[in-house]
Amino acid sequence: MRTRRISQRRRRERAKRIRRRAMIAAVVLLLASLAMAPGLREKLAGTLSGTIERGRQAAEAFAGVRSSQADVVLPGREVYALQLGVYDSGESAAAQVQELLDEGVLSIVWQREQMRVVCAVALSRDALDVSTAGARDAYVIEDTLPRVALRLTSEESGMQDVVDLLNMPDAVLLRLLGGDSTALETIISDTQTAAKRALGAHPDNELYTQLAQSLSNWCALMSRTLETADEARARDYAAVTMCTLCRELRIALQTDAAAREEPAA
Numbered sequence: 001m002r003t004r005r006i007s008q009r010r011r012r013e014r015a016k017r018i019r020r021r022a023m024i025a026a027v028v029l030l031l032a033s034l035a036m037a038p039g040l041r042e043k044l045a046g047t048l049s050g051t052i053e054r055g056r057q058a059a060e061a062f063a064g065v066r067s068s069q070a071d072v073v074l075p076g077r078e079v080y081a082l083q084l085g086v087y088d089s090g091e092s093a094a095a096q097v098q099e100l101l102d103e104g105v106l107s108i109v110w111q112r113e114q115m116r117v118v119c120a121v122a123l124s125r126d127a128l129d130v131s132t133a134g135a136r137d138a139y140v141i142e143d144t145l146p147r148v149a150l151r152l153t154s155e156e157s158g159m160q161d162v163v164d165l166l167n168m169p170d171a172v173l174l175r176l177l178g179g180d181s182t183a184l185e186t187i188i189s190d191t192q193t194a195a196k197r198a199l200g201a202h203p204d205n206e207l208y209t210q211l212a213q214s215l216s217n218w219c220a221l222m223s224r225t226l227e228t229a230d231e232a233r234a235r236d237y238a239a240v241t242m243c244t245l246c247r248e249l250r251i252a253l254q255t256d257a258a259a260r261e262e263p264a265a
Helices: 008-015 014-031 040-054 056-057 090-102 159-177 184-198 205-228 229-259
Strands: 068-074 078-087 108-111 115-124 137-143 149-152
Touching: 014 149, 040 078, 068 159, 068 229, 078 090, 078 229, 090 108, 090 115, 108 229, 115 229, 149 159, 149 229, 159 205, 159 229, 184 205, 184 229, 205 229
Parallel strands: none
Antiparallel strands: 068 149, 078 115, 078 137, 108 115
8 A cells, every 4th residue: 555645846846747647638528528418518628628727736636634544445347338339539439429329329438549439337248238239239348447555644534535435436336237226316316415515525635526526527417317318228328427437536546646656857
């Protein structure tokens, strides 16, 4: 486990590296927004410039003040997805997402080595329902959510809040995929309650606040989805989008940890 401490000098030296990562993350958010409900695209696009500007601060969010410690482990998970297309450009992938939406199939773009259009995700190959793809040909692909282990250091009385929020995307994903029969509307409500409580709770903690906002945005998207899709289709879409959030959170934390370990130039 790593103690997340960094000197002021090292913070300055790594600022350029973090800024570049923030730029990449903003592009990923922009591409992902194309798969979202139209009402949320403009809202997300409006936050991109702020995301870039706050990138360096977000990467340092959990360095904070230093008295108590807590260990956080996001476990590695193998997931399986139904893939409907592979593209070299986000524009082409987004065009297929729209075509699928016109056919009643909800999908999202996963950015890997290429742009992959996926419509469902599961914790085992056998759990995937190929009927989710409608009349389209679909292929099962395997993906990995990497294990991330960190040690947070803080004197804030809300340390447990931070730990709980970091674990929330995984917890929601397991509710969606682990056989929980709770209605999606209830899962959305539970998640929204926690996200609203987190928003503004620690305004100096950028990553905490951004994760809370991402969860709140996910809830808004799922609520809109339930207005036009049945429970089964909406639940599949909820799982594939939450899986995306789980992966991006791990990447952000890994990048931050790696940057902290780099020696100053």
